[in-house]
Amino acid sequence: xxxxxxxxxxxxxxxxxxxxxxxxxxxxxxxxxxxxxxxxxxxxxxxxxxxxxxxxxxxxxxxxxxxxxxxxxxxxxxxxxxxxxxxxxxxxxxxxxxxxxxxxxxxxxxxxxxxxxxxxxxxxxxxxxxxxxxxxxxxxxxxxxxxxxxxxxxxxxxxxxxxxxxxxxxxxxxxxxxxxxxxxxxxxxxxxxxxxxxxxxxxxxxxxxxxxxxxxxxxxxxxxxxxxxxxxxxxxxxxxxxxxxxxxxxxxxxxxxxxxxxxxxxxxxxxxxxxxxxxxxxxxxxxxxxxxxxxxxxxxxxxxxxxxxxxxxxxxxxx
Amino acid sequence: xxxxxxxxxxxxxxxxxxxxxxxxxxxxxxxxxxxxxxxxxxxxxxxxxxxxxxxxxxxxxxxxxxxxxxxxxxxxxxxxxxxxxxxxxxxxxxxxxxxxxxxxxxxxxxxxxxxxxxxxxxxxxxxxxxxxxxxxxxxxxxxxxxxxxxxxxxxxxxxxxxxxxxxxxxxxxxxxxxxxxxxxxxxxxxxxxxxxxxxxxxxxxxxxxxxxxxxxxxxxxxxxxxxxxxxxxxxxxxxxxxxxxxxxxxxxxxxxxxxxxxxxxxxxx
Numbered sequence: 001x002x003x004x005x006x007x008x009x010x011x012x013x014x015x016x017x018x019x020x021x022x023x024x025x026x027x028x029x030x031x032x033x034x035x036x037x038x039x040x041x042x043x044x045x046x047x048x049x050x051x052x053x054x055x056x057x058x059x060x061x062x063x064x065x066x067x068x069x070x071x072x073x074x075x076x077x078x079x080x081x082x083x084x085x086x087x088x089x090x091x092x093x094x095x096x097x098x099x100x101x102x103x104x105x106x107x108x109x110x111x112x113x114x115x116x117x118x119x120x121x122x123x124x125x126x127x128x129x130x131x132x133x134x135x136x137x138x139x140x141x142x143x144x145x146x147x148x149x150x151x152x153x154x155x156x157x158x159x160x161x162x163x164x165x166x167x168x169x170x171x172x173x174x175x176x177x178x179x180x181x182x183x184x185x186x187x188x189x190x191x192x193x194x195x196x197x198x199x200x201x202x203x204x205x206x207x208x209x210x211x212x213x214x215x216x217x218x219x220x221x222x223x224x225x226x227x228x229x230x231x232x233x234x235x236x237x238x239x240x241x242x243x244x245x246x247x248x249x250x251x252x253x254x255x256x257x258x259x260x261x262x263x264x265x266x267x268x269x270x271x272x273x274x275x276x277x278x279x280x281x282x283x284x285x286x287x288x289x290x291x292x293x294x295x296x297x298x299x300x301x302x303x304x305x306x307x308x309x310x311x312x313x314x315x316x317x318x319x
Numbered sequence: 320x321x322x323x324x325x326x327x328x329x330x331x332x333x334x335x336x337x338x339x340x341x342x343x344x345x346x347x348x349x350x351x352x353x354x355x356x357x358x359x360x361x362x363x364x365x366x367x368x369x370x371x372x373x374x375x376x377x378x379x380x381x382x383x384x385x386x387x388x389x390x391x392x393x394x395x396x397x398x399x400x401x402x403x404x405x406x407x408x409x410x411x412x413x414x415x416x417x418x419x420x421x422x423x424x425x426x427x428x429x430x431x432x433x434x435x436x437x438x439x440x441x442x443x444x445x446x447x448x449x450x451x452x453x454x455x456x457x458x459x460x461x462x463x464x465x466x467x468x469x470x471x472x473x474x475x476x477x478x479x480x481x482x483x484x485x486x487x488x489x490x491x492x493x494x495x496x497x498x499x500x501x502x503x504x505x506x507x508x509x510x511x512x513x514x515x516x517x518x519x520x521x522x523x524x525x526x527x528x529x530x531x532x533x534x535x536x537x538x539x540x541x542x543x544x545x546x547x548x549x550x551x552x553x554x555x556x557x558x559x560x561x562x563x564x565x566x567x568x569x570x571x572x573x574x575x576x577x578x579x580x581x582x583x584x585x586x587x588x
Binding site: 031032034035036037038039041042043045046049050052053054055056057060070071117120121123125126127128131133134135136137138140141142143144145146148149150151152153157158159160163166192195200204249252253255256260274277278281282289292293296297299300303304306307308311 | 322323325326328329330332333336337339340342343346354355356357358359398399400402403405406407410411412413414415418420421422423424425427428429430431432433434435436437438439440442443455456458459462466490491495516519520522523526527537538541542545552555556559562563566567569570574577578
């Protein structure tokens with residue numbers, strides 16, 4: 001696939017080389033140490049702002065914290081108790097199932113719609129570049145903007161969606177206030193947000209397929225349908241796999257949209273692991289940090305499994 | 320299918336995709352009394368600017384805070400990730416591979432979970448509800464991405480450039496500052512753009528770490544609005560429209576950087 005990031009590097013204007021040489025340094029072979037000096041900020045940063053919060057999180061999940069000990073310290077070690085609490089909670093299975101359904105449905109639709117659009121826009125008609133750029137807007141909007149817009153569109157009484165369905169005689173659906181529909185609603189909103197990402201990545205994958213392959217297929221009398229299944233799709237496999245895996249990792253993390261639209265409710269109807277973790281830690285007057293952190297760590301493990309798969313796949317992908 | 324037919328279909332698909340955005344704008348101009356009209360008014364023909372007046376009256380401090388936090392995040396992200404990208408791309412010390420791996424993994428950690436860790440640390444340090452604390456937390460979304468982009472971009476800078484600088488007697492820092500960084504302008508723009516957008520849009524960290532602060536970003540402004548007066552949807556949507564301006568502006572001004580940033584994650588480096 002076209003490495004956008006690197007190809008642009010061949011363009012830069014060459015500055016006068018003398019400009020950077022005002023103060024010659026005597027020791028310029030520091031090598032290893034110099035290199036790590038440049039990396040020092042990011043290493044310090046990762047330790048302080050990634051490793052430490054994650055360590056705190058692990059610590060939270062292994063102790064019996066109360067609000068008091070959360071502030072003052074001294075919470076007793078409780079081993080895996082918090083994890084046991086979480087596994088036994090009535091919310092556990094619904095949250096896990098919802099996470100799977102939300103992620104699965106989002107991916108299937110985002111990917112197939114994104115793929116169809118990428119192929120459509122790849123045909124280079126007038127305005128295709130402009131329209132493709134406009135498709136990016138939903139992805140760039142703050143999630144609170146998208147989520148609140150969808151909330152109002154899906155409002156039971158005054159939403160445009162129910163009003164449009166009403167024209168076809170379909171009764172008002174309680175999109176956000178019925179436990180049967182809330183998961184569907186947040187999934188729809190999430191699909192809408194994710195389509196642009198799939199479109200852009202798959203489009204750049206299409207661009208990397210040499211056009212003479214298509215010419216050969218056309219000469220052989222292949223129909224557009226068989227060209228897609230026999231030529232485009234197999235050649236896009238590496239890009240597709242990476243797109244799907246990245247999408248999976250992103251979708252597992254989704255919290256904002258669900259929380260803003262439904263708060264995971266009603267009656268846990270749209271609770272996922274991410275919103276559950278947040279609700280345990282911050283959603284109640286009396287927070288249960290331990291179980292909240294435990295759910296969070298489970299989510300990390302889940303994301304990490306797919307993350308490592310992604311890294312493996314990316315390493316093996318042909319250039 | 321001829322070409323103008325395709326253009327027509329393309330416009331139609333784009334219109335469907337962007338309908339929610341149109342609806343947000345439409346509702347932002349709708350009068351309170353028409354808000355629950357059945358069927359809803361499709362065009363703001365007898366519109367009102369009440370919503371936008373409410374934004375001016377109530378939301379400006381939130382917007383200011385968001386701008387401050389976003390700019391702070393951009394600065395921090397570039398300062399931390401540009402030198403790292405240079406080192407990983409050009410100096411390649413032993414252990415660079417492991418560090419790149421850690422950065423990739425870091426991108427996969429859900430924000431909600433980071434938020435919980437940050438909360439317990441900030442509580443102890445007493446920096447909850449501060450703009451600086453939010454800048455730090457928000458930058459965690461952008462730094463791994465930033466290093467990735469800088470590394471990929473700087474790998475493409477011809478080796479002759481740094482070799483020439485070396486012959487002229489420039490040390491590693493000079494080479495980075497006066498040679499590599501200036502030609503990596505595009506990477507700086509891409510990273511800044513995404514850092515800005517992510518910080519501007521952040522809700523997770525804002526709601527956990529700045530829930531009771533005096534300085535709150537616009538995402539919390541909107542969230543408050545939804546909770547407090549969910550009758551005034553024109554004001555809520557007007558705020559949403561204003562909050563969308565940076566994203567739209569950046570897309571218009573810097574579209575190719577946006578596309579580059581979106582694909583970067585999926586690009587083999």
